[in-house]
Amino acid sequence: MNATLQTVIALAAVVLAVAWLGWRAIARRGQPGGGCACPTDPFKARLKR
Amino acid sequence: MRPPVYALVGTPNCGKSTLFNALTGLNQKIGNYPGVTVEKHEGTAYSQHGQPMTVIDLPGAYSLAARAPDEAVLRDVLLGRRADTPQPDRIICIVDATNLERNLYLVHQVLDLGRPVILVLNMMDLAAQSGLRLRLGRMEQALGIPVIPCVAINGTGLIELKLAMSRHDLPLSRHNWDVPAPIAAAVTELQASLTNHDGKQPLIARAEALLLLTDRDSVRVAGSTPLHPRTAEILRQWQQRWAAEGTDWAETLVNARHQSIARLCANLVEQPGVAPNGRSVSDRIDAIATHPWWGWVVFLGVMAAMFFSIFTLAEYPMNWIDGRMAALADGVKHLLAPGDLRDLLTDGVIGGVGAVLVFLPQIMLLFFFIGLLESTGYMARAAFFMDRLMGRVGLNGRAFIPLLSSHACAIPGIMATRTIEDKRDRLTTILVAPLMSCSARLPVFLLMIAALVPGDRVPVVTKVGLILFMYTLGAVGAFGFAWLFKRTLLQGAPSPMILEMPPYRVPALPAVVRQMWERAWAFLHSAGTVILGISIVLWFLTAYPKAPAGATPGAQLAHSYAGQAGHLLEPVIKPLGFDWQIGIGLVTSMAAREVFVSTMGVVFNAQTDNQDTTPLRQALRQATWPDGRPLFTPLTCFTLMIYYVFAMQCLSTLAVVRRETGSWKWPAFQLVYMTGTAWVVCLVIYHGGRALGF
Numbered sequence: 001m002n003a004t005l006q007t008v009i010a011l012a013a014v015v016l017a018v019a020w021l022g023w024r025a026i027a028r029r030g031q032p033g034g035g036c037a038c039p040t041d042p043f044k045a046r047l048k049r
Numbered sequence: 050m051r052p053p054v055y056a057l058v059g060t061p062n063c064g065k066s067t068l069f070n071a072l073t074g075l076n077q078k079i080g081n082y083p084g085v086t087v088e089k090h091e092g093t094a095y096s097q098h099g100q101p102m103t104v105i106d107l108p109g110a111y112s113l114a115a116r117a118p119d120e121a122v123l124r125d126v127l128l129g130r131r132a133d134t135p136q137p138d139r140i141i142c143i144v145d146a147t148n149l150e151r152n153l154y155l156v157h158q159v160l161d162l163g164r165p166v167i168l169v170l171n172m173m174d175l176a177a178q179s180g181l182r183l184r185l186g187r188m189e190q191a192l193g194i195p196v197i198p199c200v201a202i203n204g205t206g207l208i209e210l211k212l213a214m215s216r217h218d219l220p221l222s223r224h225n226w227d228v229p230a231p232i233a234a235a236v237t238e239l240q241a242s243l244t245n246h247d248g249k250q251p252l253i254a255r256a257e258a259l260l261l262l263t264d265r266d267s268v269r270v271a272g273s274t275p276l277h278p279r280t281a282e283i284l285r286q287w288q289q290r291w292a293a294e295g296t297d298w299a300e301t302l303v304n305a306r307h308q309s310i311a312r313l314c315a316n317l318v319e320q321p322g323v324a325p326n327g328r329s330v331s332d333r334i335d336a337i338a339t340h341p342w343w344g345w346v347v348f349l350g351v352m353a354a355m356f357f358s359i360f361t362l363a364e365y366p367m368n369w370i371d372g373r374m375a376a377l378a379d380g381v382k383h384l385l386a387p388g389d390l391r392d393l394l395t396d397g398v399i400g401g402v403g404a405v406l407v408f409l410p411q412i413m414l415l416f417f418f419i420g421l422l423e424s425t426g427y428m429a430r431a432a433f434f435m436d437r438l439m440g441r442v443g444l445n446g447r448a449f450i451p452l453l454s455s456h457a458c459a460i461p462g463i464m465a466t467r468t469i470e471d472k473r474d475r476l477t478t479i480l481v482a483p484l485m486s487c488s489a490r491l492p493v494f495l496l497m498i499a500a501l502v503p504g505d506r507v508p509v510v511t512k513v514g515l516i517l518f519m520y521t522l523g524a525v526g527a528f529g530f531a532w533l534f535k536r537t538l539l540q541g542a543p544s545p546m547i548l549e550m551p552p553y554r555v556p557a558l559p560a561v562v563r564q565m566w567e568r569a570w571a572f573l574h575s576a577g578t579v580i581l582g583i584s585i586v587l588w589f590l591t592a593y594p595k596a597p598a599g600a601t602p603g604a605q606l607a608h609s610y611a612g613q614a615g616h617l618l619e620p621v622i623k624p625l626g627f628d629w630q631i632g633i634g635l636v637t638s639m640a641a642r643e644v645f646v647s648t649m650g651v652v653f654n655a656q657t658d659n660q661d662t663t664p665l666r667q668a669l670r671q672a673t674w675p676d677g678r679p680l681f682t683p684l685t686c687f688t689l690m691i692y693y694v695f696a697m698q699c700l701s702t703l704a705v706v707r708r709e710t711g712s713w714k715w716p717a718f719q720l721v722y723m724t725g726t727a728w729v730v731c732l733v734i735y736h737g738g739r740a741l742g743f
Contacts, residue, residue, distance in 0.1 A: 006388030010589075013393060017585035024579075 052093075052101040055214060056126060056137035058159055060152050061109030062429075062551055063145040064171040067201040067560075069106035072211070096215035105137065111151070113158045113260050127162060128257050129249070139219060141210070143169045146176035146183060146198070147552070150314045157226070157310055161259060163252025165219035166194045169210060173198045175552060182319040191313060193223030202557050226309040228259070232298045235262060235287045239280065246277035262287070263299045331552045335430065344434040351427070352520070355418040356513045363410040370410070371664055374403035378654075393588050396654040401584025404650030404665050405576050405643055408492040409569060415488060416568045419457070420561035426551045428453065442528045443535030445474035452478065452527065455485035456520075457568075459702045463709055473539040477531050479709060480719055483702050484527040486520045486694060488568075489642040493693050494519055496646050500669040501686035515690075523694050526726070580647050583640060587611065587633075587651045606630070606652065625692065625731040626685045628674060635698070642698050684738040688731045695727035 057065045073092030090106045107123045115121035122131075129136035142159055144152035149170075160166060170176075170183060189196045195213045199206030213219070228236055239258035243249045249257060261276075261284050276284070291298050337343045378399045385391040422428050432449040439448060447469045455462030462482045469475040486494075498512050589610075596608035606612050607629075614636065615629030622632050630652050638645035646665075653668040672680040697703065703716040710716070 001385060001388070001390065003386070003388040006385070006390035010389035010393040013585055014589040017582040021579070021582045021586070 051135070052103050053138045054103045054105065054135050055094075056105045056107055056140050057143060058107055058123065058127070058140055058155065059109055059143035059171075060111050060145065060148075060155060063109065063143050063152060064201040065106055065109060065143050068141075068143055068169065068171065068199070068210075069104060071201055071204055071207055072104050094211070094214070097212055098215060100215075102214060103135075105134065110155060112154055114263050124260070127159065128253060128260075137164065139165045139167070139214070141167045141169055141214070143171050143201075146170040146173050147179055147181065149181075149183070149318055150310060153310045153314065154306065157224070157306055158256065158260070160192070160194075160222045160224040161252070161256035163221065163250070163256070166222055167210065167213050167219070168192065168194055168196045169201075169206070170196065170198050171201050173206070174200045175554075184317050184319070188317050191223075191316065193220055195219070202554075202560075227305065229298070229301050229305050231296075232262065232302060235298075238283055239287075242277070242280040242283050246279045259302065263302050331426075334553055338427065338430045339433050341434065341437070344430070348431055348434070349517075351422070353513060353517060355415075355422075356516050357509060358418065359411050359414045360509050360512050360516075363414055366410040367407050370403075370407050374399055374406070375664060378403075389592065392592060393585065396591075397584045397588025397651055398581065400650040400654035400665075401587065401647035402576050402581050404496075404646045405492060405580050406573075408495055408643070408646070409572060409576075411491065411495060412488060412572050413565055413569045415491065416457070417561060417565045420564045421556050424554065424556035424561055426553045429551055438528065439531075442532035444477065444528070444531045445469050445471060448474065448478040448531075451482055452485050452524075455482040455487060458487050458489070459483040459485070459699065460705050463702065463705050466709070473535075476710065476715065477534045477539050479706055480534060480715065480722075481527040481531045483697060483699065483719070483723065484523050484530065484695065486523040487642070487699075489699070490519075490693050492643040492646045493638075494690055496649065496666065496669070497681075497686040497690045499666040500681045501683045519690055519694055522691070526695060530722070575641070579641070580644060583637060583644055584647050584651055587637060587648060590614075591633075591651060611652070624735070625728065626682075626688055626735045627692075628680055630672070630680070631689065635692075635696075638698050639700050641701070642693060645693075645698075682743070684735065684743040688735045688738070691734055692727045692731045695723055695730055697723035 057069055059065045069090065069092060072094040092104050092106070094102045094104050096102055105126065107126060108120065110120040110123050112120075113124045113127065115124045125131045126134050127137065127140070140159055140162070142156045144156060156166075156168060168188070170185070173183075176183065183198075185196050185198060195216075197206050197209050197213060199210065201207075236255065236258045239261060240251065240254045243254035243257055244251055247254070275281075338347050378395045381391060381394045381399070385394070422431075432453070435449050439445070448466070451462045451465040451469070453462075454465050459482050462485070463479050466475045466478045466482070469478060494516055498515055501515075591606055591609045591611045593609060596605040600608065607616070611633045612629065615632040618632035618636065619627075619629040622628075622635065627635070630649075633652055634645040634648040637648045649669065650665050653665060653672060669681045670679070674680055697720045703720060706716040706719060707713055
C-alpha cells in the first residue's frame with residue numbers, strides 16, 4: 001500500500017472518529033452521565049436496555 | 050391494551066432489586082446495604098400465559114411520608130402524582146421476613162391505597178435460621194391478600210409469585226383499621242377534595258389524605274403534580290386548627306397505625322426467643338467489625354488485602370496483554386510499509402487502546418472484591434463506624450453510600466445523594482464526592498507506579514501502600530472540604546443516619562461475578578468505542594501538521610497541533626514538574642481520566658521510530674526534558690498522582706452536578722476549587738520534594 005493511499009485511509013478514519021464522537025455527545029445529552037466516557041459507569045449499561 | 054403495571058415496594062435492603070432482576074432478567078445493581086436504588090427502574094416480566102407485565106422497581110422507604118427525594122419518588126408513583134410513570138395497577142410489597150413488624154408499616158400504608166397487593170416475605174431462610182415462625186395462612190386470612198414466602202437470592206418462591214401475578218382475580222385487601230375518631234372528619238374532607246379537585250379515586254384519595262395529615266415536612270420532587278389549591282387550603286386549615294388546639298394528631302395517627310400492626314404481628318409471628326448465648330454470629334462479628342478501634346484495623350486490613358490481591362493476581366494477565374499488544378503492533382509494522390495508516394494503527398489504535406486495556410484485569414479484580422464486600426453485608430458495617438468520622442466533619446450519615454459509590458464512579462455517587470433529605474448536606478456531599486478516588490483514576494495511578502517504581506525490585510507492599518495512600522488522600526480531602534464547606538458556605542447541623550444493619554450473608558457469587566462482568570464489559574466497550582475514537586483523533590493531532598522532511602519524531606510531535614496546545618499549557622504546569630507532553634494528557638483526560646494513559650501511549654509511541662514496540666512503562670522511564678534530565682522522575686510521578694487525586698478531570702461529572710443542582714454555579718465552583726487545590730498541593734509537593742533532594 002503506497003503512502004498516499006495510507007494517508008487517505010487514515011484521514012478518513014479521523015473524520016469518522018470526529019463525527020461519531022460528536023454525534024454521541026449530542027445524542028446523550030440529558031441522560032444520567034450524559035456522554036459519560038467513564039468505563040465503569042454502571043448507569044451506562046442500564047441506559048442501553 | 051397496555052400490560053398490567055406492577056410496582057415493587059419495600060423497605061431499604063429488603064431485596065427489591067434482587068427480585069426485580071429475577072422477575073425481569075435484567076441486571077439492576079444490588080447490594081447488601083440500603084439505598085442501592087435511588088431511581089425507579091422499569092422492566093418486563095411474563096405471566097404464566099406469556100403475557101407481558103411491566104414491573105417498576107422503586108426506591109426503598111420505611112414509610113410513604115417522604116423525608117428524602119428518593120422516598121418521594123416512591124410516594125408520588127404510588128399516588129399517581131407523576132406524569133412520567135403510569136400509576137401501578139397492582140403492588141408487590143416485599144418485606145424482610147426477619148424484621149416483619151418494622152417492615153409492615155409501609156405495607157399497612159400501601160394497603161390503604163385500595164389496589165390489589167401481593168405480599169412477598171423475603172429472606173425466609175434467614176428468618177428460619179433465627180428461629181422465627183411465621184403463620185402464613187393466618188397472615189393471608191388477616192390481610193385478605195396472597196402471601197408468598199420467598200428467598201429472592203436463590204429464586205425460591207419465584208414461580209409462586211409469578212403465578213400470583215398472573216391471576217386476573219387478585220383480591221383487594223380486607224385490611225381495615227380504625228382512624229382515630231377526632232380526625233376522621235379531616236380525612237373525610239380532604240378525601241372529598243382530592244376526589245373532586247385532584248381527580249383521585251376515592252380509596253387513593255383516602256390514603257393520600259391520611260398521608261398528608263401525617264406528613265410534617267413533605268418533600269416535593271420535580272415532575273410531581275402539586276396539590277390543587279383548594280386541597281392545600283383545607284390541609285392548611287386543619288393543621289392550623291390542631292396547632293391552635295395544641296394537639297399532635299399526626300402522632301396520634303402514626304401511633305394508631307403502629308398499634309394496628311402490633312396486634313396483627315402478635316397473631317402472626319412466633320419468636321421462641323433468641324439463641325442461648327443471646328448473640329447471633331452477626332453480633333459476634335460486629336463486636337469487632339464495628340468497634341471504634343478494631344473496626345478501623347479490620348477496615349484497613351480488608352482494603353490492604355484487596356489491593357494486595359489486585360497487584361499480585363493481576364500481574365500475569367497484565368503482562369500477557371502487554372505482550373500481545375506489542376506483538377500486534379510489531380506485526381502491523383512488518384506488514385505495512387511506513388506511512389500514515391501504519392502510524393495510525395500502531396501509535397494511535399494499538400498504542401492508545403492497548404495502554405488502557407492492560408488494566409482490565411485489575412479493574413475486574415477491584416469490582417470482584419467490592420462486590421464480595423457488598424454482598425456479605427460488610428459495607429453496612431463500614432458505613433456504621435465511618436458515620437462517627439463523617440459526623441465530626443459535618444457530613445450527613447447518609448452520605449456514606451454516595452461517597453462509597455464514588456469509588457466506582459462519581460456519577461452514580463452523585464445521583465445517590467438523592468437519599469439525603471437536607472439540601473445543604475446533599476450539596477456538600479455532591480461537592481466532595483468526586484474527590485473519592487474513582488476507578489478511572491486507577492489506570493493513571495497504576496501507570497505512574499509502574500513508571501515510578503521500575504522492575505520487580507520493589508516489593509508489592511510499596512505499591513499497595515502507594516495506592517492506599519492515594520485512596521486515603523482522596524477520602525481525607527473529601528472529609529476536609531466537607532468540614533470546611535459545612536462551616537462556611539453550607540452551614541447547618543448534620544442529620545443523623547438511620548441504617549439498618551443487615552445480617553452477614555454468604556456472598557451471592559453469581560451476582561458478584563455478573564456485576565464484575567458488567568463493569569468489565571463497560572470498560573471493554575469504552576476502550577473499543579470512546580477511547581478508540583479519542584485515540585484516532587489524538588493520533589491526527591500528534592501527526593499533523595507535518596514537520597519539514599527529515600525531522601525527528603520528537604520534533605514532529607512538538608510541531609503538531611497537540612504539541613502546540615501542550616506548549617501553550619506548559620507555562621501553567623511547568624511549576625508542577627509537568628512538561629507539554631503531560632499537558633496534552635491533562636487536557637484529553639477531561640473526557641475521562643484514564644484517557645491520560647491512552648494519550649501517553651499515543652504521544653510516546655509517536656516519538657519512537659524503532660521497528661520494535663516499546664512498552665509504555667519503559668517509554669515513560671526513557672522520556673527526558675530537552676536538557677536531558679529524566680521527565681518521569683519518582684517525584685514527578687508522585688506529583689502527577691496527587692494531581693489526579695484532587696483535580697476535577699471529568700466533564701461528565703460536571704454535567705451531572707449541573708443536572709442535580711439545577712445550576713452551572715456549583716459545577717463551576719467544583720472545577721475551580723478542586724483543580725485549584727490540585728495545583729497548589731502539587732506545587733508544594735514538587736518544590737518541597739526538590740528542596741529535600743528528590
